[in-house]
Amino acid sequence: MTRNKTRAPLWLLLPAAVVLGGLFLYPMYQLGLLSVLDFTQAQVSGGEPTRFVGAENYSDLFGDPRFWSVLGATVVFAAGCVIATLAVGAGLAVLLTRISRVPRLLLSVAAMAAWAVPAVSGSTTWMFLFDTDLGFVNQLLGIEGFNWMYDRYTAFALVGAVVVWASFPFVMVTLYAGIEAIPKSVLEAASLDGANAWRAFWQIMVPILRPVLAIVVIQSIIWDFKVFTQIYVMTRGGGLAGQNLTLNVYAYQQAFASSEYGRGAAIGVVMMLILLAVTLLYLRTLRRSGEQL
Amino acid sequence: MRAGRRLLDAVAVLIALVTVFPIYWMVLSAVKPAGEIQSLNQRPWTFHPSLAAFQRVLQVNDFGRYLLNSLLVALVVVAVSGLIAFLAAVALTRFHFRFRTTILVTFLIAQMVPIEALTIPLFFLVRDVGTVVPGVGLNTLGSLMLVHTAFTLPFAIWMLRGFVQAIPDELDEAAQIDGAGRFTVLWRILFPLVAPGLAAVSVFSFIHAWNDFLFARTFIISEADNQTLPMALLVFFKPDENDWGAIMAASTLMTVPVLIFFLIVRRRLVAGLGGAVKD
Numbered sequence: 001m002t003r004n005k006t007r008a009p010l011w012l013l014l015p016a017a018v019v020l021g022g023l024f025l026y027p028m029y030q031l032g033l034l035s036v037l038d039f040t041q042a043q044v045s046g047g048e049p050t051r052f053v054g055a056e057n058y059s060d061l062f063g064d065p066r067f068w069s070v071l072g073a074t075v076v077f078a079a080g081c082v083i084a085t086l087a088v089g090a091g092l093a094v095l096l097t098r099i100s101r102v103p104r105l106l107l108s109v110a111a112m113a114a115w116a117v118p119a120v121s122g123s124t125t126w127m128f129l130f131d132t133d134l135g136f137v138n139q140l141l142g143i144e145g146f147n148w149m150y151d152r153y154t155a156f157a158l159v160g161a162v163v164v165w166a167s168f169p170f171v172m173v174t175l176y177a178g179i180e181a182i183p184k185s186v187l188e189a190a191s192l193d194g195a196n197a198w199r200a201f202w203q204i205m206v207p208i209l210r211p212v213l214a215i216v217v218i219q220s221i222i223w224d225f226k227v228f229t230q231i232y233v234m235t236r237g238g239g240l241a242g243q244n245l246t247l248n249v250y251a252y253q254q255a256f257a258s259s260e261y262g263r264g265a266a267i268g269v270v271m272m273l274i275l276l277a278v279t280l281l282y283l284r285t286l287r288r289s290g291e292q293l
Numbered sequence: 294m295r296a297g298r299r300l301l302d303a304v305a306v307l308i309a310l311v312t313v314f315p316i317y318w319m320v321l322s323a324v325k326p327a328g329e330i331q332s333l334n335q336r337p338w339t340f341h342p343s344l345a346a347f348q349r350v351l352q353v354n355d356f357g358r359y360l361l362n363s364l365l366v367a368l369v370v371v372a373v374s375g376l377i378a379f380l381a382a383v384a385l386t387r388f389h390f391r392f393r394t395t396i397l398v399t400f401l402i403a404q405m406v407p408i409e410a411l412t413i414p415l416f417f418l419v420r421d422v423g424t425v426v427p428g429v430g431l432n433t434l435g436s437l438m439l440v441h442t443a444f445t446l447p448f449a450i451w452m453l454r455g456f457v458q459a460i461p462d463e464l465d466e467a468a469q470i471d472g473a474g475r476f477t478v479l480w481r482i483l484f485p486l487v488a489p490g491l492a493a494v495s496v497f498s499f500i501h502a503w504n505d506f507l508f509a510r511t512f513i514i515s516e517a518d519n520q521t522l523p524m525a526l527l528v529f530f531k532p533d534e535n536d537w538g539a540i541m542a543a544s545t546l547m548t549v550p551v552l553i554f555f556l557i558v559r560r561r562l563v564a565g566l567g568g569a570v571k572d
Contacts, residue, residue, distance in 0.1 A: 009384035009385075009387075009388040009390050010384075012380045012381060012383055012384035013380070013381050013384045013385075013396070015376075015377040015380060015381070016377050016378070016380070016381035016446060016450065019377060019442060019443050019446060020403065020443060020446060020447070022443075023415070023418075023439065023440055023442075023443035023444075024403055024406065024411075024443055026414075026418070027411045027414040027415050027418060028406070028411065028414075030414035030417070030418065031410060031411060031413060031414045034413060034414060092308065095301060095304070095305055095308075096305075098298070098301055099298065099301050099302050099305045100298065100302050102302075103301075103302040103303075103305040103306050103309070104305070106305070106306055106309040107305045107306075107308060107309040107312075109309075109556065110308075110309035110310070110312040110313045111309075111312060112555055112556060113312070113313055113316055113552060113555070113556070114312050114313070114315075114316070115555065116500075116548070116551045116552045116554070116555035116556070117315075117316060117548050117551070117552070118500075118503065118504040118523070118547055118548060118551060119504055119506065120504070120506050120522075120523040120526060120527075120544070120547065121319065121526075121544035121545075121547050121548045122315070124319075124526065124540050124541070124544050125315045125316070125318060125319040125541070125544055126315060128318070128319075128322060128537050128540065128541060129315060129318055131535075131537070133333060134330070134331065134332070134333070134335065134537060135335075136318065136335045136337070139333070139334065139335055144333065165312070165315070222405055225407075226407050226409055228409050228506075228507055229504075229506045229507065229523075232506070232507075233506070233527070248407065248409045248410070251409070251410060251413070252409065252412060252507075255412070255413045256412075256413075256416075256511065261413055264413050265413050265414070267410075268407070268409075268410030268411070268413060269410075271407050271410050272406065272407060272410055275405055275406070275407055276402075276405070278405070279401075279402055279405040282401075282405070283398065283401065283402075286401075
């Protein structure tokens, strides 16, 4: 298969194009369409005709203090998760470079195991560990009877801990691979010049690893902004009176619990636009790091 | 220096233990007898391991069936998405054509799309398609296979591209000079060489499909027989009292296949991921 200009790539790409066109592009178009329609249970069952309402779903949404509170919670929650994940992941990546073989193997296998646990099982396990009365952690701390899910912040913190536990391994493994690729002579020269670990990290590793770091940061932002399963399972669909809703869960609840499909779609579009902005940032970073597409 | 290293080693081991502790707790709680699970004095060990919780989960709640459903969905997704991605990856690396870069960027962007937001249109799409093709409508495993094939595709193509690129062009040219057709080159030359890459991609696709909670929850509404693991697990949460033994046993059943998979391909996974990130 030489690099020629025949029609061959077309039939090779056709299956992918069909699947992605039908199940990615078309639904994205539909999402946009739904967001400008009055589409509730009545329209789903065919009782009433669908009605074009223009920006009404959006103006309702932006006029609703609930939306802003959920958006704020989503941003703060995602930011907290990203910072914690990066701090833990980067710290452990550096630690991995400075320890003996056996502890290194243990730590990387442990991290891999945490990474592998499905979100649902991870959530249920942490719920049991932090259960009000039967939870090992509560008993250990001597706070039996304390329900982590009653308070908005402790609930978010616990869910965040599960998210970080499941996602720091990706950061750790990727950064560790990046550090290992730095020529040993560079780090040795630094330590000969009297740089301690802290300075070596910030002034040598961080600048060299900039492209990898950017990718890890943006991937984490995208993942943590979209957390669904952990929140849905651990807070039973958004917490007491919806105190732990994030955009994703909010859109889902509006659509499938309240049958406000148009409104849910509008929230989906808002989320899509936010993530698109982050993605464009990601692409620019890739380009900057000299990526040949 | 030596003392410092000892200290760091100890810290690393401690962190490793804390990290695996929840998994240990999950498996431990699954084999604890009912009395110890309900205890207000939980101990991090048990002297009377019992398989009662597993029996309850597998026999009374027919968890085996859901396990099989999940497995079926995941395997079909792995096979179909791997095949389609392989073809697309060949097209994107072995040929130069207009819009090639545009297509690549589109795949990258597709990875970032919040698929959770697409549940709403996809729900209606699946419902409508189901009236024409019953096999992929609501309440069917087919609907899950369909959407997860689509969702795993962009990443699979992106990752496989690196593996196809690594195979020298001269190899397929030589085969063509020897009279091999396009099809032969594809299946007899490229496919076997990309197989390790396909293995790594498979893990990601498998885990994606296996872990899915959202679409299973949205599409499988009334057909209990077609549920997959994540939804079936939540049955043990009850308003009055959660059956923690069963929840932990079910969680263990759900985790073990993925865990084994992950640890086996650990090294290759990191290599493949590095490729996907850097490539």
